[in-house]
Amino acid sequence: MVFGPRGSCESSSVALGPLEVWLDAGTQMFYSFALCLGFLTTLGSYNKYNNDCYRDSFYLCLVNSGSSFLSGFAVFSILGYMSQKQGVDISAVAESGPGLVFIVYPQAVTLLPWPQFWSLCFFSIIIFLGVDSQFVGLESIVTSLSDVCPSRIRKGYRRELLLLLICSCGFMFGLFLVSEAGIYILQIFDHYVCSGPTLLMMAIFQSVIIGWIYGAGRFSDNIKDMIGYKPLPLIKYCWLYAIPLLCFGSFVFLLLRYTPMKFNNSYVYPWWAYCVGWFLSLSSLSMIPLNMVWKLAKGKGTIWERLKTSAQPADDLPGMSREMGNEEASFTECV
Template sequence: MTSETVQERGKWESKTEFILSVAGAIIGLGNVWRFPYLCYKNGGGAFFIPYILFLVTCGIPLFILETSMGQYTSQGGIMCWRKICPLFEGFGYASQLILLYGCISYMVILAWAFLYLFSSLSGELPWATCNNTWNTDACVVLNSFNTTANWTSPLNMSSSVLEFWQRRVLNTSTGIDALGNIRWDLALCLLLVWIICYFCVWKGVKSTGKATYFTATFPFVMLVLLFLRGITLPGALHGIKYYLRPNPARLADPQVWMDAGTQIFYSYAICLGCLTTLGSYNKYNNNCYRDSLYLCLLNSGTSFISGFAIFSVLGYMSQKQGIDISTVSESGPGLVFIVYPQAVTLLPWPQVWSVCFFTMIILLGIDGQFAGLESIMTSLTDIYPSQMRKGYRRELLLVLLSAVCFVLGLFFVSEGGPYILQIFDHYVCSGPTLLLMAIFQSLIIGWIYGAERFCNNIEDMIGYKPLPLIKLCWLYVTPLICSGTLAFLILRYSPLRFNNSYVYPWWAYWIGRFLSSSSLVMIPVVMICKLARGKGTLWQRIKTSCQPADDLPVMTKEMADITSTPLDCKGGKNSNN
């Protein structure tokens, strides 16, 4: 093969690679640091009622939709929409832009985890003492401090764990307008993360599929170890009861239902194009419908089991220090970088358990990130196949993309970086953005392309149609529930604050709104461009732009002979026949 030969798109070498890649993409930090906290906060076992409802009506239908669409079209997150319904190709651009923003920002969390991992290899955990240069006179080691006050600041003192996080790792400035210096140790950790992601993606599915054999399986080994160690600790049962104790009265609070819905979107990687990309490398007759159901069960099951691993340790921590468990249970970075590091200091061989925990956190996060990076590269390669699949052009573009993202990531590891990270987290990958994407996606497939037609496409691939409930969700249930959830979030809107105290300047909010709208605006912009380049009347251009591409897989006559949609955008029988 010469260097200028156009390479084939490629397929997964085995079904296992696809399963592990999708599992790595959807099972991440949200399963460990968000679900257990939401479960305990929102009624314990009663929280499973709204969670399962949103899973069945939104999570699973959209998961099946995206995976099946990728497999049917054999295209990534952008070109699949050009094949299915060209008028809404902008939906693909929007999802890939969100992924790009996510890659830039969430890599920083992995850099934090690497810094903790390297610190765990020392003779003594640096956050377990107050004899360090970053400690203040108010520092106290909580594992030897018997108090019933708030564990984070007893008697106006500061815990050694909190000071390590705030003063050693972040050293946060006074505000977003004071970026300060770059934390070069974090910058080197960030560089390491990008190098690892690059080599996991540089050969496409050939390298991505092989990498997931380790990155997607080893976190489960670590989770099982932490689970077994946690349930054997004194006080573990107390923590587990706190985690699961049902409180049905909490179901009367609408916020509980909103938390359940946003958790589904947060942890299932839907509306981002990742699932479409990974599904596009499947063989045409792979049973993507069954795979999707199993993967959804695996994701939710992992969230459930991780709650036992986390709250058993928190129960031990609560009993050891003589404080209520509600004072040590947190969500997000507070759990990973403050609460759990504090908990391991109370265990025998704390360095071992700290290494296990942060190794799990890194691997949970990193395979999700390189899946997103692979999705971006696949989308670009599918748009320009003859140019991007020659020689080393794909690898060179990946180097350039990784380098640019790393340079932009340096802003996030500055002293003002945490303020910027929260802006990205709140506005880019937030509930409203994903809910809007889910509404658009359901309406496009359900009403414009046609839910019946899409069910026939799936039947052509796997031999049978999905359950009628899935079709009903695409048509009615998913867009209605997502619209109601979006309306509630808008009504409950409150300005973003950092640590519940710092108020951002006005221009920071506008930056956030720009980040949020920059992705969504791609949808109408591409629609206008498509219609402007079309021929005929406006209605003729709309109808033509809604027609599926002629080079989609040819179905049997029985499956292609389906009725048109109310908008008459399906073109009657499949034009391929």
Template sequence: MLDRDPVTSPPFWGTQASPQKSAPQEEAGGPEYRQRETWANNAEFVLSVMGFCVGLGNVWRFPYLCYKNGGGAFLIPYLTCLVTGGVPMFFLEVGIGQFMGEGGISVWKLCPVFTGIGYGTTVISFLLNIYYIVILAWGLLYMFYSFQSPLPWATCHNAWNTPLCSTFSRGVNGTNATDVAEGATDPVVEFWENNILGVSSGIDEVGVPQWRLVLTLLLAWIMIYFIVWKGIKSSGKVVYFTATFPYIMLAVLLVRGATLPGAGLGIIYYLTPDFSKLVEAQVWIDAGTQIFFSYAIALGSMTALGSYNKFNNNFVKDCTLLAVVNSLTSLFSGFVVFSVLGFMAQEQGVPVAAVAKSGPGLAFIAYPKAVSMMPLAPLWAVLFFFMLLTLGLDSQFVAVEGFVTAIVDVFPQYLRVGRRRELFILATSAVSFLIGLFLVTNGGVYVFTLFDYYSASGMVLLWFCFFECVAVAWVYGCGRFYDNIQMMTGSRLGPWLRICWTFLTPALTAAIFLFSLATHSPLRYNSYVYPVWADGLGWLLALVSIVIIPLYFCARLLAAPGSLRQRWQLVTTPLLEPHQRRPQDKPDVVLHQLGV
């Protein structure tokens, strides 16, 4: 790997950033490979993390969970899981990335026997990149359709509409919601299902790729490639726009939503607490999984972003700011979304609960319906879907950067030579695009839901969070890691994070993981229940990453020489560079000789 220079690095209590040495040669007379990059300034790190954490989940998932799980009362389990789980893990991942200066796999030289965590999170990141970008493909297609007046999903006179299509709204066709035929469908639903998705009857009817979605998916991958192909030199500049524009749009949409008739109904519904929900275990599961998903924990991306920091960057201050911004954005998005849902409910003469949707339904059904009812509807539609595009882009390219960084840091002598890194990113993008074609078929939305539920959220993230805490707090040593943080930042942390990493966070993640297993039921998409074979396929997607930790742990332990005690000592001894060790740490000569 590219070591940080032990000669010019700071003393144990130093406060100056340690410069990195020039890139070495592969071997005498061989080609040089590039020096590992760092952020040009701290703002690029902050905006990149903000762009990744603040994504589509803040806009569609958090508001829905609030309304579903007791409104304002949901903030109690949310904040509990935030301070005991999400924030401590966020600090831990950024901290170990900055300390080691390595990506998601090689960072586990900190505790070699748990390197399976790195390989597993890299697999999760790869799977996430395949399906998350499909949302961008949907959003791009909607944005292109938005340059029409009237909006194509506002009327029932299109080729994809059925005889049961009805606009429902009194403001559009002059009828009351109760006057329409039984079984009538909204044009925005038909536009989404029949035109955008061309949805089939189930996952067993995958069908063929939809050519328009294939083109928008290709366009999305082209944009991602040219954002990340030069590393953080290019992506670090893009975030100045992609991380800030959504806030401008959310503010504009809140002002517009708050001035719509019925907006107050939606906001009241959003905030009204139902404390009886707090005794339901599912509420706490939803809070925990939302926290870990919204903070992008256990994907390797936070570690990668932290690894590009200078060694003495005060990441504690940065992470504190980012944690506050992330959670406030979720709360703020709830006001934006429910002001619009209140307007929709009043226009259609139905309760707010009847128009509140989760997941893609909120972004591609509820909100398009709302903008179709507004004056200057095409303008608001273009702005909304452009906001979704920027929210998705910065989340996607940071996830891709996290995956690429993890692999490149394992093989720097090969992938940092010449333009090989760019070619590796091109190959990764091409392979991901080809696999993603299954997600833009007639049955693609069912495949998408399977990926989303099993491969990169929920139980999988909780599993990896648990083992990250065990590896750092119990094997590497929480006290030692506190020393490392003091070495980097020049100040000592309070006891709270130590308590969380050692006890509270592993207990929380284990409890939610076990209860999720105990209460698991077959996956659903709207009213469609997945067949047993599809649910089994989902579990295979989850197990691909989950089993890596125990398999690698056992393989590494069995391969080491000596007695069991000697093996344990060998495989848990950190591979630290001179400036990363405490004064009492001994050089790990034996480990390097063994190639461990």
């Protein structure tokens, strides 16, 4: 069982043989680890320059995957219990998504001893899961905007007012999801905005930029400058080959097995729902080529010279660790 960004539990009772199961599990890891969303980058920016981020990354993977593995016992024990009580196959008990969280599990806890206690525990987990996810997401947005315009936002209570504005807009848009058609709208967001292809495209771009444009060796040297030692050579080859190839292969497979979006496996969405979904999906992905066009338009020289200049990383600064250490206190005060 894995909790997705929508606060829903993802589960599957199918066999482990089909390739689709492993691809779904791989794309679900993007949700579980919040990859390609900027959350980990934002949180890491508040660490000291010499913090051992390499060690913390391993701890994060072990704790996250271990928690999901432990939660799987609770998920499938409940599904097995419901399957036995109803006398049906476990695959017919419930589907993954909101129905599993808000229909099957509340019904299951009512059959347990002290149902009030278990209901309190279960819904407390769901509430805390959603709240802490929003904390990190909002912090990522506000920190990014503050870094872009520090002189305008890091003054007085402007940062708090910006956070209030973002929360108010999110609250107004969230009212659509609690209406009678809320689950209908949620399915569109779930299928396009939080779906595997969108995050896989981001992963492909990021891995290619780090491994081939910026340089895996250069990136490894930067980590050594921070923590005092280089990552394992295997990590370097993962940046260069394994991650881009796996993400690209998963992305192509998801496109090849594309099926129309359905609600409750019966109702097929109309054409305008697909237009809205692709607009939401491209609203984030289009920022990458648009930013590239903007950089090329601002450059000087021929198109090829502008492309080479924009793709060239900045020079490493000598004594970067000392300079970053001196600037850290002033940056913390601004934040």
